[in-house]
Amino acid sequence: MSEFKDKKIILEVKNLKKYFPVLGGVFSRPVAWVKAVDDVSFHIYEGETFSLVGESGSGKTTTGKTILKLHEPTSGHILFEGKDISNYSPSEMRPLRRDMQIIFQDPYGSLNPRLPVGEIIREPLAVHKIGTKKEQEERVVEIMKLVGLRPEYLHRYPHEFSGGQRQRIGIARAVVLNPKFIVADEPVSALDASIQAQVLNLLLELQQKLALTYLFIAHNLAVVRHVSDRIGVMYLGKLMEVADTKELFDNPLHPYTQALLSAIPIPDPDVKKERIILQGDIPSPINPPSGCPFRTRCMYAKDICAEKTPPLVDIGGGHYVACHFVKKGGKVEYSKS
């Protein structure tokens, strides 16, 4: 049972699609479309961490960026605090940027190498014209302390910092405006094990102190389990399953989720797991399989899976599954084909 049952929804995504054109021919016209996000619906409660997991290219980053309107949605709706922002223009979005921020995976590429750290963190305040320069500088010092950066480093440049520290700079920049909602896209993936724990702890601490809501994207499922309240599993631009963290790990119902979870390596030599080894590769999002996108690798696939796309349905208790053979109440009717 989710403790967020009676909580407020901060973000709702309805039938979101984001297709990228594949250009070709002499006129560079679209000859095909990459269906990066293909009819995705979910909601996020205020104060929770909702995570997206799934294989490379499944559309996690595109979902996160489209929600922030860093990509224009192809169709569908994005409701932030009840307002439909899917058709907002850049100037209409500007005031909302204070509330919606992003942290990137690459702590190197996402920081301007020519600006000292103090300026990098102050920039959003300047853009939004918040306070006097002196107030902004005070705020920067405050935020640097909060994320565990020594304020005396104010005048140093990004290259003088380690990967973990650079990620702290990225986080400082994201929280300096006191946002409500942050998309954290693989925030610890590039970091060493001993530094990952430090940054995860910081994200958890900030969430509590600043009442943040996270859309967390990561491929390390042990990390995702540690930080998330609820999880959505993506495959080829579609959501396959959404559930509370504990429910998803204890009772995965979608065949893809089952394979994904069984593939997680366990840091204990005494635990020998029964693996579901998937055959083949993830198909191309330019030409996804008809029907259920997972059917080409699914051991339970039947004729209907090629004919009809299974909708994501609530099987009860906030557990959603998109498989023809998972019924209400979690009754499973699949069998090996």
Add this chain to the structure above:
Amino acid sequence: MEKEVLLEVKDLRTYFYTEDGVVRAVDGVSFTIHKGEVLGLVGESGCGKSVTSLSIMRLVDAPGKIVGGQIIFKGEDLLKKSEEEMRKIRGSEIAMIFQEPMTALNPVYTIGDQIMEAILTHQDVNEEEAKKQTIKLLDLVGIPDPKKRFNEYPHEMSGGMRQRAMIAMAISCNPDLLISDEATTALDVTIQAQILELMKDLQRKIGMAILFITHDLALVAEMTDSVAVTYTGKIVEYSDVRSIFKNPHHPYTYGLLESIPSLLSEKTKEPLPAIEGMVPSPYRMPKGCHFNPRCPFATDICRKEMPELKEVEPNHLVRCFHPVNVKEEVS
């Protein structure tokens, strides 16, 4: 049940002479791999894992130099071999696979031609036989439709398939030792599981030994028989895989194991017991034990002297003045 020793690395030192100073990338590393054994070499970025493997292959380029030690392979010191002799050993007796298969595969030849070429170079067979072997290998590593895939170029394949092609090439001459340097790091978990399964399977079938290099402790637990944990170019703990995970003695190993989120933990959304600070810069190594600025157990001696790698219990070596004892803590 003493097994035959295949590779013995003794006090290996590989240094880089850069403009900013000397980087002691590998600084007195010793380990042994027996026939058919999987040894894990685990540690954080920059601790010298790749340089160790390149040293074994004698592929260290300037400004790097192997400045000391021995690499005894099948009883002979590789550091005394001529370049010509090394060329014969590479790819036939010792093979290597990397994180990025494109560094091992040539983009302008089909994968079939490349594997065939490797077979023709190292084995006394004709083209027809080499082609037959190649197709068999592609099939063995789980590449579907190997006859057709024979004619594909590396860029036409997915990451997972390229990784398989590289493995096929690496095992084409039945090497005694396979060095796998982060070979599955860039892959998705479901593909990683496929490749690891394949490696285990091949290891059992052809009995090769593996030097398994990774920064991922979970993979170490899954894949290896023994483990060497490295920090700043030195081994800090070395034992069989069970002892390392069940009874870690070095504060660094212990700290790392504590800090990674566990799938079994009930304490989700709570702070992880993180190791403070970060790995020191190779140009500014602390005096004494290199881990001392981050170590909760450090005392004066740790700040003055470098501890030796010593046996604290049978077959369990630790480089620490104050080894942790998990078993004691529990009881």
